[in-house]
Structures are given as structure tokens and as C-alpha cells.
Amino acid sequence: MSDDPNPQLSPYREIDRADWARLAADLDQPLAETELVAIRGLGDRLDLTEVSEVYMPLSRLLSLYASATKRLGGAVSDFLQEDDTTTPFVVGVAGSVAVGKSTIARLLRELMSRWPGTPRVELVTTDGFLYPNAELERRGLMERKGFPESYDRRALVEFLTKVKSGAPEVRAPFYSHMKYDIMPDAHVVVRRPDVVIVEGLNVLQPPPAPNDVAVSDLFDFSVYVDADPAHIERWYVDRFLALRKGAFSNPASYFNVFAHLTDEESEQAALGYWRDINMPNLVENVMPTRHRATLVLNKGENHAVESVLLRKL
Numbered sequence: 001m002s003d004d005p006n007p008q009l010s011p012y013r014e015i016d017r018a019d020w021a022r023l024a025a026d027l028d029q030p031l032a033e034t035e036l037v038a039i040r041g042l043g044d045r046l047d048l049t050e051v052s053e054v055y056m057p058l059s060r061l062l063s064l065y066a067s068a069t070k071r072l073g074g075a076v077s078d079f080l081q082e083d084d085t086t087t088p089f090v091v092g093v094a095g096s097v098a099v100g101k102s103t104i105a106r107l108l109r110e111l112m113s114r115w116p117g118t119p120r121v122e123l124v125t126t127d128g129f130l131y132p133n134a135e136l137e138r139r140g141l142m143e144r145k146g147f148p149e150s151y152d153r154r155a156l157v158e159f160l161t162k163v164k165s166g167a168p169e170v171r172a173p174f175y176s177h178m179k180y181d182i183m184p185d186a187h188v189v190v191r192r193p194d195v196v197i198v199e200g201l202n203v204l205q206p207p208p209a210p211n212d213v214a215v216s217d218l219f220d221f222s223v224y225v226d227a228d229p230a231h232i233e234r235w236y237v238d239r240f241l242a243l244r245k246g247a248f249s250n251p252a253s254y255f256n257v258f259a260h261l262t263d264e265e266s267e268q269a270a271l272g273y274w275r276d277i278n279m280p281n282l283v284e285n286v287m288p289t290r291h292r293a294t295l296v297l298n299k300g301e302n303h304a305v306e307s308v309l310l311r312k313l
Helices: 017-022 033-039 048-079 101-112 133-139 153-164 229-245 263-292
Strands: 012-016 089-095 121-125 170-176 181-190 195-199 221-226 295-299 305-311
Touching: 012 017, 017 048, 017 305, 033 048, 033 101, 048 089, 048 101, 048 221, 048 295, 048 305, 089 101, 089 153, 089 263, 101 121, 101 195, 101 221, 121 181, 153 170, 221 263, 229 263
Parallel strands: 089 195, 089 221, 121 195, 221 295
Antiparallel strands: 012 305, 170 181, 295 305
């Protein structure tokens, strides 16, 4: 029996799919099917209905938050009798490997850029802040790539600190999924946009020490994409099989060694990676950060969002 005198109390509002969809029923669909194809990640079952019923309300809510934050920033500047120093609105998107967070981040970038108050939206993934493979090898971390210790957390915090300080130009490292490594001569450049979306596995991690700054301390809003781990496992395996016939077949791909496996061999390889690396990382490091999010998207077996949790103000 729980010791909680009122187990119904929660810091979140729980909103079912139908009620959530009604929050943007008056909005026109801004995307064409061809645009959605370019946004959709491999294995994600995102269609225009999902955009209208789930992500249009979310983009509308984010626009409200961004506009309110900008007004508050201007009011504080007026109070201090100084020029307006409002900085970019930063949104974090977290969740497991294969849960669809990259697709959601790209979609939010497109939708938010179509709202009048946030025409300039940039997307940065935390893959760029992984240590280079040579450094991971030196530290004995190649088998833990994607775990919190495989990222240069200090560099990510420094990057976001510069963004939130209003620096005119900030550079982030560029990660190649083809090479499975950081590209030393390439960068993502952010020049004071209205919104910066930061997508990654571990963006909601608490600070490693009491006096450290957490990455999420620099967010204005955060989204956690949630699903049953058994469903995510299936999505991960299906994506691996699709990549074997697609990107892995490129001779320049780091994963080309998997291109010639049979379907059965590929499935066993994918399950091994999931159960030895990705599932432990999800359980130990990613899932425990869910409660730190401003909003949680709960996905069902078919990738469709079934309900939303929104933190109360």
C-alpha cells in the first residue's frame, strides 16, 4: 500500500489524444505530404493526421511559451532600464534510441518556423557532442557510446550557455552517421535564432555533481518521447533491418559490414545491440529523466501518440 495520502496528486495534467487534438482543430495543415516524407525518419509512421492532431497543438503551445518568455524578457529589461537582451528560446527533446525523437525534433522545427513570432528555428543534435571515436577508444567507452559518459557534457553546456547569453554566433561539432564519428572540419552554426531545438538521449540528465550545471538548466521547455520498451525494441530491430538494405549498403558506411547479413543474422545482431547497450542505457539513464520534462508524449505500439502529460505551472 502506498504511503501517499493522495495518490491522485500529480505535477502533470494528463490529456488524452482526442482532447489534445481539439486544441488545434481550427488550424490549417501547414505541411504537404512531400514535406512530411523529407521529415519522417526511417521506420517512423508519421502521417498528416498525426501532425494535425498531435504536433500542431504542441507547436501552438510552444509558440505560446516562446512568446510569453520573450514578453517577460522585455519586461525585465524595461524594469532594469536596459536594452532588451532576450535570448533564443531553447527546447529540449529527449527519449530512447528509435522512439522517434529525431523526427519529432525536425517536425517541430518546421512547424515552429511557420508561427509569426518564431520564424528562425535551428536544430542541434547532441550526437555532435559525443567524444570522437579515437577518444572513446582511449577511454574504453566505444561499447558505451550513447551513455552519458560518452558525451563531452562540458562542451554542450558551454555551447548552450553561449546561446542563452545571446552570443551572435555559436558553433557546434558535426556528427556523421555515415562515418559514425565527429567530422573535425565541419560545424553546425547557430546565429541568434528565435528558437533552438536540442535533441538527444541524455539532455534531461541531472548534473553529475551538486555544483555543476545540468544541460536542462538551459532549456525553456522540454519534451520527453515515451513508449513501452518492448515496442521500442521492435522499432529498433525494424529500423536496423531497413538500414541494412539502405544506408548500410553504402561502401563508405561504418556499418557496411552488416550489409551482407541475412535477415535472421541482422535481427540477432540488432537484438544484441539493443539488449547489451541501448536497453540498459534506456533503463539506467534515459527513462529516469522522464519526470524532468515539461511535456511527455506517450506513444502506442504503432508510433501514434495516445496521450500527453503537461507539467502544471
